[in-house]
Amino acid sequence: MSTDRPQRGAEILRQIHADWGAPNVLGPLEQIAPDLKNMVRDFAFGEIYARPGLDLKSPQLVTVAALAAMHNAPTELKAHLFGALKLGWKKEELVEALMQITLYAGFPASVSALMIAKEVFDEVDKRNAAQK
Amino acid sequence: MSTDRPQRGAEILRQIHADWGAPNVLGPLEQIAPDLKNMVRDFAFGEIYARPGLDLKSPQLVTVAALAAMHNAPTELKAHLFGALKLGWKKEELVEALMQITLYAGFPASVSALMIAKEVFDEVDKRNAAQK
Amino acid sequence: MSTDRPQRGAEILRQIHADWGAPNVLGPLEQIAPDLKNMVRDFAFGEIYARPGLDLKSPQLVTVAALAAMHNAPTELKAHLFGALKLGWKKEELVEALMQITLYAGFPASVSALMIAKEVFDEVDKRNAAQK
Amino acid sequence: MSTDRPQRGAEILRQIHADWGAPNVLGPLEQIAPDLKNMVRDFAFGEIYARPGLDLKSPQLVTVAALAAMHNAPTELKAHLFGALKLGWKKEELVEALMQITLYAGFPASVSALMIAKEVFDEVDKRNAAQK
Amino acid sequence: MSTDRPQRGAEILRQIHADWGAPNVLGPLEQIAPDLKNMVRDFAFGEIYARPGLDLKSPQLVTVAALAAMHNAPTELKAHLFGALKLGWKKEELVEALMQITLYAGFPASVSALMIAKEVFDEVDKRNAAQK
Amino acid sequence: MSTDRPQRGAEILRQIHADWGAPNVLGPLEQIAPDLKNMVRDFAFGEIYARPGLDLKSPQLVTVAALAAMHNAPTELKAHLFGALKLGWKKEELVEALMQITLYAGFPASVSALMIAKEVFDEVDKRNAAQK
Numbered sequence: 001m002s003t004d005r006p007q008r009g010a011e012i013l014r015q016i017h018a019d020w021g022a023p024n025v026l027g028p029l030e031q032i033a034p035d036l037k038n039m040v041r042d043f044a045f046g047e048i049y050a051r052p053g054l055d056l057k058s059p060q061l062v063t064v065a066a067l068a069a070m071h072n073a074p075t076e077l078k079a080h081l082f083g084a085l086k087l088g089w090k091k092e093e094l095v096e097a098l099m100q101i102t103l104y105a106g107f108p109a110s111v112s113a114l115m116i117a118k119e120v121f122d123e124v125d126k127r128n129a130a131q132k
Numbered sequence: 133m134s135t136d137r138p139q140r141g142a143e144i145l146r147q148i149h150a151d152w153g154a155p156n157v158l159g160p161l162e163q164i165a166p167d168l169k170n171m172v173r174d175f176a177f178g179e180i181y182a183r184p185g186l187d188l189k190s191p192q193l194v195t196v197a198a199l200a201a202m203h204n205a206p207t208e209l210k211a212h213l214f215g216a217l218k219l220g221w222k223k224e225e226l227v228e229a230l231m232q233i234t235l236y237a238g239f240p241a242s243v244s245a246l247m248i249a250k251e252v253f254d255e256v257d258k259r260n261a262a263q264k
Numbered sequence: 265m266s267t268d269r270p271q272r273g274a275e276i277l278r279q280i281h282a283d284w285g286a287p288n289v290l291g292p293l294e295q296i297a298p299d300l301k302n303m304v305r306d307f308a309f310g311e312i313y314a315r316p317g318l319d320l321k322s323p324q325l326v327t328v329a330a331l332a333a334m335h336n337a338p339t340e341l342k343a344h345l346f347g348a349l350k351l352g353w354k355k356e357e358l359v360e361a362l363m364q365i366t367l368y369a370g371f372p373a374s375v376s377a378l379m380i381a382k383e384v385f386d387e388v389d390k391r392n393a394a395q396k
Numbered sequence: 397m398s399t400d401r402p403q404r405g406a407e408i409l410r411q412i413h414a415d416w417g418a419p420n421v422l423g424p425l426e427q428i429a430p431d432l433k434n435m436v437r438d439f440a441f442g443e444i445y446a447r448p449g450l451d452l453k454s455p456q457l458v459t460v461a462a463l464a465a466m467h468n469a470p471t472e473l474k475a476h477l478f479g480a481l482k483l484g485w486k487k488e489e490l491v492e493a494l495m496q497i498t499l500y501a502g503f504p505a506s507v508s509a510l511m512i513a514k515e516v517f518d519e520v521d522k523r524n525a526a527q528k
Numbered sequence: 529m530s531t532d533r534p535q536r537g538a539e540i541l542r543q544i545h546a547d548w549g550a551p552n553v554l555g556p557l558e559q560i561a562p563d564l565k566n567m568v569r570d571f572a573f574g575e576i577y578a579r580p581g582l583d584l585k586s587p588q589l590v591t592v593a594a595l596a597a598m599h600n601a602p603t604e605l606k607a608h609l610f611g612a613l614k615l616g617w618k619k620e621e622l623v624e625a626l627m628q629i630t631l632y633a634g635f636p637a638s639v640s641a642l643m644i645a646k647e648v649f650d651e652v653d654k655r656n657a658a659q660k
Numbered sequence: 661m662s663t664d665r666p667q668r669g670a671e672i673l674r675q676i677h678a679d680w681g682a683p684n685v686l687g688p689l690e691q692i693a694p695d696l697k698n699m700v701r702d703f704a705f706g707e708i709y710a711r712p713g714l715d716l717k718s719p720q721l722v723t724v725a726a727l728a729a730m731h732n733a734p735t736e737l738k739a740h741l742f743g744a745l746k747l748g749w750k751k752e753e754l755v756e757a758l759m760q761i762t763l764y765a766g767f768p769a770s771v772s773a774l775m776i777a778k779e780v781f782d783e784v785d786k787r788n789a790a791q792k
Contacts, residue, residue: 047567051231058193061193062193063197063236066236069199070202073731075768095296104195104202106334111289111293114296202502231561240603308499312495327461331500333461357454364459368459371704372730378692378696432630435627466636590725593725593726594764597725628708631704
């Protein structure tokens, strides 16, 4: 089973991120550390995300919560908020989740995360409007 | 509606924490900062948790993820892992969520959170065995 | 007393931030999470800042120290450095406080905070010069 | 002036910590890294704390706020809460300052700091009672 | 090559940790999350540590520095300080490295790390004395 | 010996940073907090870096690892990556060290650090090409 980690990882990456305007977090790694880019695909998505314990939707909330609470990875948070919408979380649900971060990481962490969410929602709205 | 914040908060606290052996995180505040204890009840549980956007089960996963990623609040994490079980999350689902933290906060954060989860699961198993 | 939290919060917000050029940290929340904006006013300023234990000047130093040490909320730190000047802290006192952060959070946290303080002081000087 | 850094540092250390039951944070450094112990005395207390910009009382509030917000140095926070009382901060003022940390670093940071403050206040009360 | 990740990881784990008294950080994972234990062996040691770019000695200094600066993983830091001695770093070199952490993460992080180093050095000395 | 701290510090600063295009982290401090700028030279470089325990090359790896793991000081990390190249670390060795940060601080910290490394390597390549 470990032989198809790359395929599984690539498939899950597509399910979470493809065609939704998320920033290409890993693109710039290609030149400097292509192995790390592969590890994100093979380990992060091909092993951790690919585990059967949760569906893909719940882990996406875990990721959003963790990144918002850590308050130091805005690009990853943005990419994963796109992913959360793509996997079926509603905007209002994500807003509530990010407001909740206030309790554990303070208001600035929550405010920063909501600013990023606003960018994501605006980009999605713009694209949806353009497609009509 | 703001007049019943304390009741709402107390009710939600009961739903998440009562009768499940969670550590009494706030008890020791009674003597030194009773107002902060009230703020946790009224603001954290009576305002934030009481919001209608998500059910109680999803926010509990947000809390567990945030606390595990921050990696500096073991008592609160323990209390909220009890709460997560009480609200219906399965042990295996929580283990998967905590393993996922590795990707964003590193292995030590994930390992620490899983050690705490083990304590919680063992206490719950023991209590369940005693009740038979 | 809890019924006038919004008024109290708004009043304290004015005392700390009004008419001093501080960045409008919360403005962009209006569209995405107006309730969080209200919580900052009602809880942060209407409950916590409004408490009688300290005057407004000392808590402002607590805020500046906390934000500088956490080293991840530059916009909030900027806003509260404007507030600190408005409430009567002298530039030299703030510089000393931010240098002290070196001891607990390291040189980079202190250097970052002082860069932000420089921006604040320059803006205040410019405005004062323009008013003459 | 730099030649008397050790004396100045030792004198300030005495003013903040002597005879008040604070934990001896630096004692165990003696054997493994005596030079770091000297640097705390000479740099932290002999240079930073010895600066003329603020009296000793205000910087002590900066230290307490920074340590509480960082939420990972309980022994140092305990020592500096003893120091804060010794330099004239009232218990109620310190409780208010630590409650305020909630806004920037979340409830768990604030709760932890207040637990430590309770230990400090209890030890001071006990000693005062014994001296009567 | 990916088929022998477990063997490579186990071999490197032995080189860094075996027979030196390091705490068994991962043992307790066996029951609750055996897959994470395997990931540490296969990914952390079998992929990352096994890379040819640096010898094992330099990465061990990277690990010690990272863990000391993060200041929230004392058990892992202890284990890796044992490993650092085993791989040939001298006590004095490690003390210098940990003192340097002061500059980037503040004195408390450095002091905590040195306390842990003292425990490690004492245990190694005791064992060496017993073997004579 | 303590009288020549400024000279020693200035000399070490030159060895690590001079003429390699590193960002001038401390320049802007000149106006607002010249004493902190001096402390970096005298304490950070004149005392800590000047210690005889390690050569300059190993501590530079400690600094890079600490800054990458802390994930909140990109300017300092950039400056010290220039310094690391100048002191003889190879690009591939630094890439490996930064990939290793993933294990302790998560993928986002490692990815951010590698992006900064890419900027540094590109600037060095450009300058080297221009000199031919």
